[in-house]
Amino acid sequence: MGGESIIIFSLGNTCLRSSGVPSNTGVKLVTEGVSRISISLPPGLLKGFDEACRRAGFRDRSKAIQMAMRSFITEHLSASEQKGKVSGVILLAYDPEVRGLEKVLVEAQHEERRIISSSVHNHLDERNCLEAVMVHGDGASVQELSEKLAKQRGVKFVKTVSFQTSE
Numbered sequence: 001m002g003g004e005s006i007i008i009f010s011l012g013n014t015c016l017r018s019s020g021v022p023s024n025t026g027v028k029l030v031t032e033g034v035s036r037i038s039i040s041l042p043p044g045l046l047k048g049f050d051e052a053c054r055r056a057g058f059r060d061r062s063k064a065i066q067m068a069m070r071s072f073i074t075e076h077l078s079a080s081e082q083k084g085k086v087s088g089v090i091l092l093a094y095d096p097e098v099r100g101l102e103k104v105l106v107e108a109q110h111e112e113r114r115i116i117s118s119s120v121h122n123h124l125d126e127r128n129c130l131e132a133v134m135v136h137g138d139g140a141s142v143q144e145l146s147e148k149l150a151k152q153r154g155v156k157f158v159k160t161v162s163f164q165t166s167e
């Protein structure tokens with residue numbers, strides 16, 4: 001493995017165990033609730049990561065990697081693909097001049113009020129509103145709400161960022 005650094009770190013094992021990681025990936029359960037994995041990295045990448053850890057105030061590399069992995073999961077799995085409860089925000093931009101749109105958006109949010117904790121509305125200009133809807137609940141419901149909002153005529157942008165609150 002010339003030119004590569006090998007690092008070993010510990011992680012909560014729930015997601016690794018439940019996804020059935022094969023034994024040849026270097027994953028080894030150490031104690032209940034923690035997995036220890038080893039990975040090889042180009043030295044420059046590890047150096048950059050350690051520098052970022054230091055600047056962000058992380059003393060524990062494992063903790064920083066756990067956070068990076070959660071961020072990766074959020075980026076690549078939709079809310080409905082994440083297991084258990086999720087928390088997050090649905091950010092949407094729309095044109096308030098489109099007839100009936102605001103009524104539809106409010107009704108859609110009322111229907112899903114069980115998973116909406118609050119929302120913030122920003123009137124940007126005559127043709128642009130920006131709304132942040134805070135959500136907490138079942139991932140499938142969050143995804144469903146996000147898709148329902150996104151498909152309305154006059155909605156210009158929808159981005160859902162969510163993370164699992166239980167692993």
Ligand code: NI
Pocket residue numbers: 096121122123124128129130
């Ligand atoms: Ni507005």
